[in-house]
Amino acid sequence: MKLIKDIESIYFEAKPLVEKRWNEFVNLGENGTELELFSELSFCVLTANWSAKGGIKAQNEIGPEGFAKLDIDELEYALRKVGHRFPKTRAQYIVSNRWIIGTIRHLFVLPYYQMREFIVKNMKGIGWKESSHFLRNVGYGEVAILDKHILRLMNENNLIDSIPKGWTKKRYLEYEKILKDVLENHFNEPIGKLDLYLWYLVKKDVDK
Structure with a gap:
């Protein structure tokens, strides 16, 4: 082939x-803090219909604290500044997902397929591709x-x-x-x- x-x-x-x-x-999967894991989840929200390079740039500019704590207008401005195509919607998704901070690592006790489906069902802006992206980026090879x-x-x-x-x-x-x-x-x-x-x-x- x-x-x-x-x-x-x-x-x-x-x-x-x-x-x-x-x-x-x-x-990252073994040692990342909750904020670092949430930053990676937010990266996967951002790369949908955008680019990995753009997502990396946003992570570097905004940082784990920013994804977790900026208010929605500040986050939208930060995403607009790095050139995101949908800054308002993605800011809304990320802010809506903040409830998961503090419990992300608890999901790691689940089999990968259950963890992936939980993320699809409960996270805004995350489908099957984005959930798979997150799992891979924290060391799940499956x-x-x-x-x-x-x-x-x-x-x-x-x-x-x-x-x-x-x-x-x-x-x-x-x-x-x-x-x-x-x-x-x-x-x-x-x-x-x-x-x-x-x-x-x-x-x-x-x-x-």
């Missing part, structure tokens, strides 16, 4: 960057982040017939399994980590 050959062609070139980023994810770039690769390699316009739980898990079955068996790496190789394949960089 072309996708496997393409990943093989960049695997060793990308590996040092991937390992560095993966270790950062694992460290989840795939099915963003438009990954879906395009899947479609080009005839793994899926079309790119969906929205997600149901059933469809997300079905597409995730397809990607897992193809890549995990070949590379002996978890799909969450392999996402970084796919990202490098598309962007020649490893964001998060």
